[in-house]
Amino acid sequence: MAEAAGGGSSSLAWLRGIARGVSPGVWLPLAFLAAGLGYPLFLLVTNAFNVGDPQALLPVEYGVANFRELFDHLDWIGNTLLVSISATILATVIGIVLAWVLHRTTLPGQRMFEILIAIPYPLGPLVGALAWSALGSPRDGLLNQLYMSLTGSQEPLINIYSVPGIIFVMAIFEAPVAVLMIGAAMQHMDSALEESSTVFGAGKLQTAFRVTLPLMLPAILSAALFLFTSMMGAFAIPTMLGTNARFYVATTAIFVLFQSYPPNYPLAAAIGVVLIVITALAVWLYSRVLKNRTHSIIFGRSYRPRRLNVRGWGPFLLAFECLYVLVSLVLPLGVLALASLQKTGDLSWIPTNWTLSNFHYVLIDFPTTREAIGNSLLLGVGTGTVGIALATAIAWTVHRSQSSGRRLLEQATMLPQAFPRLIFAFGFMWMVMSLPIHLYGTLYAVLLAYIIVFLPLAYRGMSGVVVQIDRSLEEAARVSGANWRRMMRTVTLPLLRAGLLANWVLLFMISVREVSASLFLSGPGTQVLGPAIFSFWDSGGLQRVSALAVVQAVIILIAVVVVRRLAGSKAAE
Amino acid sequence: MSRVAVENNIASRHLQTPAKAERSFIEVSGLTAAYQAKVVVRDVSFSVAAGEHLSLLGPSGCGKSTTLRCIAGLETPVEGEIVIDSEVVFSSRRRVNIPTEKRRLSMVFQSYAIWPHMTVFENVAYGLRTQGVRDAEVQNEVLRALQMVGMEEFAHRSATALSGGQQQRVALARSYACRPKAILLDEPLSNLDARLRTRMREEMRELQRQFQLSTIYVTHDQEEAMAMSDRVIVMRDGRIEQEGPPLEIYDHPRSRFVADFIGAANIVSGRVRQQGTGQPIILDVEHAAIECAPCADLPRPHADGSYTVAIRAVYAELRRHTDPTTPNCWPATIERRILLGDIVTYVVRWPGGKLRVHGFPNNLFDEGAAVHLHVPSIRAILVDAD
Numbered sequence: 001m002a003e004a005a006g007g008g009s010s011s012l013a014w015l016r017g018i019a020r021g022v023s024p025g026v027w028l029p030l031a032f033l034a035a036g037l038g039y040p041l042f043l044l045v046t047n048a049f050n051v052g053d054p055q056a057l058l059p060v061e062y063g064v065a066n067f068r069e070l071f072d073h074l075d076w077i078g079n080t081l082l083v084s085i086s087a088t089i090l091a092t093v094i095g096i097v098l099a100w101v102l103h104r105t106t107l108p109g110q111r112m113f114e115i116l117i118a119i120p121y122p123l124g125p126l127v128g129a130l131a132w133s134a135l136g137s138p139r140d141g142l143l144n145q146l147y148m149s150l151t152g153s154q155e156p157l158i159n160i161y162s163v164p165g166i167i168f169v170m171a172i173f174e175a176p177v178a179v180l181m182i183g184a185a186m187q188h189m190d191s192a193l194e195e196s197s198t199v200f201g202a203g204k205l206q207t208a209f210r211v212t213l214p215l216m217l218p219a220i221l222s223a224a225l226f227l228f229t230s231m232m233g234a235f236a237i238p239t240m241l242g243t244n245a246r247f248y249v250a251t252t253a254i255f256v257l258f259q260s261y262p263p264n265y266p267l268a269a270a271i272g273v274v275l276i277v278i279t280a281l282a283v284w285l286y287s288r289v290l291k292n293r294t295h296s297i298i299f300g301r302s303y304r305p306r307r308l309n310v311r312g313w314g315p316f317l318l319a320f321e322c323l324y325v326l327v328s329l330v331l332p333l334g335v336l337a338l339a340s341l342q343k344t345g346d347l348s349w350i351p352t353n354w355t356l357s358n359f360h361y362v363l364i365d366f367p368t369t370r371e372a373i374g375n376s377l378l379l380g381v382g383t384g385t386v387g388i389a390l391a392t393a394i395a396w397t398v399h400r401s402q403s404s405g406r407r408l409l410e411q412a413t414m415l416p417q418a419f420p421r422l423i424f425a426f427g428f429m430w431m432v433m434s435l436p437i438h439l440y441g442t443l444y445a446v447l448l449a450y451i452i453v454f455l456p457l458a459y460r461g462m463s464g465v466v467v468q469i470d471r472s473l474e475e476a477a478r479v480s481g482a483n484w485r486r487m488m489r490t491v492t493l494p495l496l497r498a499g500l501l502a503n504w505v506l507l508f509m510i511s512v513r514e515v516s517a518s519l520f521l522s523g524p525g526t527q528v529l530g531p532a533i534f535s536f537w538d539s540g541g542l543q544r545v546s547a548l549a550v551v552q553a554v555i556i557l558i559a560v561v562v563v564r565r566l567a568g569s570k571a572a573e
Numbered sequence: 574m575s576r577v578a579v580e581n582n583i584a585s586r587h588l589q590t591p592a593k594a595e596r597s598f599i600e601v602s603g604l605t606a607a608y609q610a611k612v613v614v615r616d617v618s619f620s621v622a623a624g625e626h627l628s629l630l631g632p633s634g635c636g637k638s639t640t641l642r643c644i645a646g647l648e649t650p651v652e653g654e655i656v657i658d659s660e661v662v663f664s665s666r667r668r669v670n671i672p673t674e675k676r677r678l679s680m681v682f683q684s685y686a687i688w689p690h691m692t693v694f695e696n697v698a699y700g701l702r703t704q705g706v707r708d709a710e711v712q713n714e715v716l717r718a719l720q721m722v723g724m725e726e727f728a729h730r731s732a733t734a735l736s737g738g739q740q741q742r743v744a745l746a747r748s749y750a751c752r753p754k755a756i757l758l759d760e761p762l763s764n765l766d767a768r769l770r771t772r773m774r775e776e777m778r779e780l781q782r783q784f785q786l787s788t789i790y791v792t793h794d795q796e797e798a799m800a801m802s803d804r805v806i807v808m809r810d811g812r813i814e815q816e817g818p819p820l821e822i823y824d825h826p827r828s829r830f831v832a833d834f835i836g837a838a839n840i841v842s843g844r845v846r847q848q849g850t851g852q853p854i855i856l857d858v859e860h861a862a863i864e865c866a867p868c869a870d871l872p873r874p875h876a877d878g879s880y881t882v883a884i885r886a887v888y889a890e891l892r893r894h895t896d897p898t899t900p901n902c903w904p905a906t907i908e909r910r911i912l913l914g915d916i917v918t919y920v921v922r923w924p925g926g927k928l929r930v931h932g933f934p935n936n937l938f939d940e941g942a943a944v945h946l947h948v949p950s951i952r953a954i955l956v957d958a959d
Binding site for chain 2: 201
């Protein structure tokens with residue numbers, strides 16, 4: 001953006017010169033992003049200043065009354081910051097430890113743990129919140145029941161409906177991203193940097209604090225920033241675990257204002273704007289801290305990092321890994337599976353009391369959930385296909401073309417990541433409603449929103465794939481007499497295939513589990529899984545909502561297996 | 574070695590003309606190292622005298638880097654003993670394994686391992702600061718070390734803003750500044766371009782002469798090993814193949830592998846003609862008989878009973894005229910002339926087959942020219958066959 005605005009010259013010749021250099025590969029996606037991301041944000045901001053008719057799509061009167069009203073509800077913002085910052089710190093610490101254990105120690109079973117630790121993220125916060133409310137609810141939670149019956153205590157062991165509970169569940173379900181991002185940096189660090197530190201007389205601890213940690217700082221901070229933005233927009237966990245305790249964060253407040261009658265759109269928009277400002281501040285702070293640390297460029301080459309024999313610490317670290325897998329995967333899936341087999345909302349251990357009727361109900365009998373499952377699969381396929389196609393085209397333009405404006409395109413593509421998804425979706429809903437064409441209430445609206453919010457992720461994945469393909473491989477095909485189409489068919493696509501498929505499945509998974517971006521856009525006729533689980537949780541009873549959550553988890557687990565297969569076959573090549 | 578002797582020894586290193594100690598300063602004995610089940614260093618023993626520059630030379634995978642890393646303490650050997658400055662730093666028998674950071678060595682890595690989050694100054698000061706040296710002294714020592722490599726103006730630059738050659742210089746300054754017992758270098762020049770490599774080679778040799786620190790230098794480049802070392806150890810498959818001063822290894826390779834690996838040599842095989850003791854050894858190669866350099870025992874023959882002789886391309890001579898009584902002189906024709914710039918390589922057909930001969934551009938022979946090939950008998954070296 002700075003490039004476009006920075007020139008400042010109004011000369012027509014200059015503009016024409018720029019236009020000639022900018023190819024359709026650059027301006028088409030830019031126009032798409034400007035419309036799909038820029039316009040919703042514009043609507044959000046203008047509505048935040050709307051002091052006229054709160055129902056009006058385009059404000060007629062401007063003022064700051066909404067922000068003044070927000071002063072009475074500063075606790076919403078305070079709670080959001082409290083939860084997001086604490087959960088970010090916790091998830092980042094978990095991420096650092098797990099990434100280090102996975103990539104830098106000689107502990108056994110790291111390949112298996114690498115897979116298991118990654119799963120909670122695609123399972124998603126909705127499944128996590130649902131499972132942990134069944135595990136840790138002070139009255140009926142499975143863990144509390146077990147604890148009370150074992151010890152005879154009248155007091156529950158844990159209360160998940162609390163601020164620490166919300167922070168804990170948020171952290172464990174977002175931590176896999178931190179493991180992935182920090183782990184990638186750890187794998188790419190030249191271990192000679194640490195070795196030389198010990199040769200020059202520094203012990204293990206000194207080396208960790210003076211060399212390893214400072215070198216990892218860019219990766220750690222960028223993981224933390226990603227988590228923070230994502231947690232600011234988190235909806236499922238604070239709603240399902242916080243509403244009982246009347247604990248509101250910004251996103252839950254927006255949803256309440258949206259649902260209340262009459263809906264207070266302007267105040268909700270004002271909250272959204274404040275959240276965006278906070279995220280922007282975080283991004284600014286991040287770039288400030290990393291200003292003089294441009295050294296991530298040296299991590300270009302792949303090194304085989306030296307693994308540390310942790311000896312006496314081994315059992316503790318292994319226990320930590322097992323504990324993480326237990327609380328983020330085994331217990332949640334276990335309790336959901338158990339609950340989905342029950343005839344009533346109470347949990348029974350006796351198999352003769354079990355039934356499969358809940359699955360029959362959500363899969364076949366009840367049209368809303370049946371439709372939601374079908375729609376979600378459709379959306380997953382659609383987002384995967386269109387999103388990856390768009391991301392591949394952008395990655396190709398950015399990394400392979402000489403067109404001017406490539407950097408701008410890259411920055412614009414990564415921009416949606418800087419906005420909490422629920423806030424964006426709120427603005428997007430407005431845009432859809434204000435359009436003259438009939439888009440609101442259709443799956444296309446949800447699809448479009450998904451493509452925009454997941455574009456940064458898809459782009460990141462695909463540019464990783466594109467840069468790995470050496471340009472000379474294609475050039476060799478051309479020199480050998482292949483035309484462009486033949487080159488694509490015989491060289492480029494076969495090389496891209498594994499990466500394309502892996503990223504497609506990734507996009508499919510996160511679309512299937514998404515709730516924040518579809519909450520405002522789905523409704524009668526456009527039911528999708530996330531919001532359906534959410535509204536079912538409000539009304540349907542634990543056994544049925546668990547069955548629906550298990551269906552979603554099974555879809556995700558199958559996709560995880562497929563990704564692993566693809567990754568495995570890629571490694572075998 | 575007594576404590577006093579050791580101290581004298583260290584003190585002598587700082588004199589202008591130190592007497593090279595006969596005693597070994599680093600002693601490696603029976604070293605065996607493995608990665609999981611794969612043994613990469615087998616029963617290797619050698620020593621480095623105080624102030625000596627020793628090179629470990631060999632192709633990739635020969636175990637030279639692993640040997641160096643064992644000395645630094647970055648790898649743990651399976652067996653053996655390592656003594657540095659009369660302190661046992663590793664011994665499998667006595668169960669001693671002093672951690673890397675307590676060995677007081679310094680090392681230059683192939684990737685330089687310049688910490689990108691520190692300035693040049695902080696990089697060089699690191700070793701001194703871990704030793705707890707006072708700030709004022711650190712300041713002086715670092716600037717002196719940077720001056721030594723001509724990098725004093727860069728002291729407060731970020732380490733990422735440096736070129737490869739500059740990083741190399743900082744890595745050298747860093748390893749000299751911390752006053753180590755010995756310097757270990759792991760292929761330090763392999764990431765530089767050819768011209769810069771030649772210059773750094775000479776600069777490093779100069780530093781080595783000034784400081785008289787014991788140095789172990791790992792390289793796969795024979796030129797580097799030749800130009801910089803007091804002594805060279807050629808390694809192959811985890812074992813020592815030959816050990817000696819550079820010229821001795823060049824002139825008297827013990828095996829076909831060493832002759833091939835160092836310099837350009839012609840490898841010729843033939844039958845040894847039975848001769849009485851005291852007589853020169855004659856090797857029959859096709860239609861020629863070569864008189865070989867005398868040796869106490871015949872080397873290991875090839876499986877078919879033939880013996881191998883190595884003739885360096887620079888030691889074979891081409892002459893336009895010759896005295897017919899000279900031994901090892903044959904009529905020959907120039908088949909190919911390859912102009913390489915500083916030298917000219919001729920492929921020569923002679924009664925023994927084909928031979929590569931190096932000449933100089935000031936005295937060119939044309940292709941097809943009839944010449945005389947002369948190989949002085951002391952330059953026909955019988956070597957171990959493979």
